Amino acid sequence: MSSEPLTFRIDKEGDFDGVTPMTLTRGDFQVTGQRYFIKSLGGAAGQIPGDFFGLFTDLTPKLVGIASSSWNPMSVARVVSKEDPDVFREEVDLTPRMTHVAMFPGDRLAIYTRDGSRVCIQLVVTELAESEHVNLALQTPPEAYWRRFRIIRGDGGGFNHQPLNATWEPDWTWDTPTNMLIANEAVNGVIPARDLCMYPRFQGCYVSVRYSGIGAGNGELYIVDGHLREANQVQADIKNAAWSKSFFVSHDDLIGLFTPPPAGGTVVCDLELVRVQPGDRLRGRYERGL
Structure with a gap:
């Protein structure tokens, strides 16, 4: 040997x-x-x-x-x-x-x-x-791997973040061929960021979403605070099959999805995210004067 x-x-x-x-x-x-x-x-x-x-x-x-x-x-x-x-x-x-x-x-x-x-x-x-x-x-610290989620809604309706007081916790299933967590659900309400980030509760995430299958009009995206359930529109012009701009969610935020009804019977939302290390986001905002 x-x-x-x-x-x-x-x-x-x-x-x-x-x-x-x-x-x-x-x-x-x-x-x-x-x-x-x-x-x-x-x-x-x-x-x-x-x-x-x-x-x-x-x-x-x-x-x-x-x-x-x-x-x-x-x-x-x-x-x-x-x-x-x-x-x-x-x-x-x-x-x-x-x-x-x-x-x-x-x-x-x-x-x-x-x-x-x-x-x-x-x-x-x-x-x-x-x-x-x-x-x-x-010399090889842990990497912050991205995560992919897919929500399939097949009831003929679009995604709807209303009512804001309704908490939607998707029942994720791991799909090995696609390396995604997938949920087939038709639920209205807002999704807790903790159900997506799955990191320690003091860490947030950068997130981007994509809607596919929507009919006339564009998709929308909201961040909802976890205390008063007040919504802020992140983006209102998400075109079909296009990724949204990236946005930050804190550990106790909620995410609101909205689309018009699908062109067919099904609308899909893909979410991609990566963890933000404590301090990195504030340091970046400080350096850019934000």
Whole structure:
């Protein structure tokens, strides 16, 4: 087992498919200086095991640098779990520039290319010692991921934020193919921001919405304060299938949706949002004199 970086070059006639295991061993490679491993492949291939062909143990975290011979934006590498290969921890573009990913015990490296011709993949693999793993964690703070929601109203009516005193808490269902939370409901009222942001109660969100399927006229958007239920119109001219301008909601605000009746029987509202870290919004407003 190696504790020093090893470099691999794998040439393949045709694309890597991302799913077929590469059942190679050390003896299948041409080795230079005990550090550089080269192999040419034909046939189906696409997933590299966590022990990297028996040269490492599968039970240690690793830092893997990866590059390819093409700038094709459809070619990617994914870190996938052995227990659930349909879920990936990380996805990076495959380009001639070296990109690094962290792999944990049991992970696999899935290679997807879409060049339709000969492809070269280069890897630099290093096992992480305890201190190296800690340093990597300190250099990789949590990201503020966006979230997508979709509300489908199929009763022939439009969205209506009235009455303001009616609280609408959609019953969200996670849809894996679209990576969205979806609700099929025909309810009037305002939606608590906490039902969308789902963050600690002292954090707000930036939000944008899109209406689809509306008939004549435009959609509208409102922010409602959580104490007196007073509404402020954020935007009154949201055209069909167009995203609204971005707006801020605090943790105790409510969101009001309004559309004319649908052209058909269904109107849809998509919402996209991202968390605002405490202090960031006020700092930005201060810097712009707002």
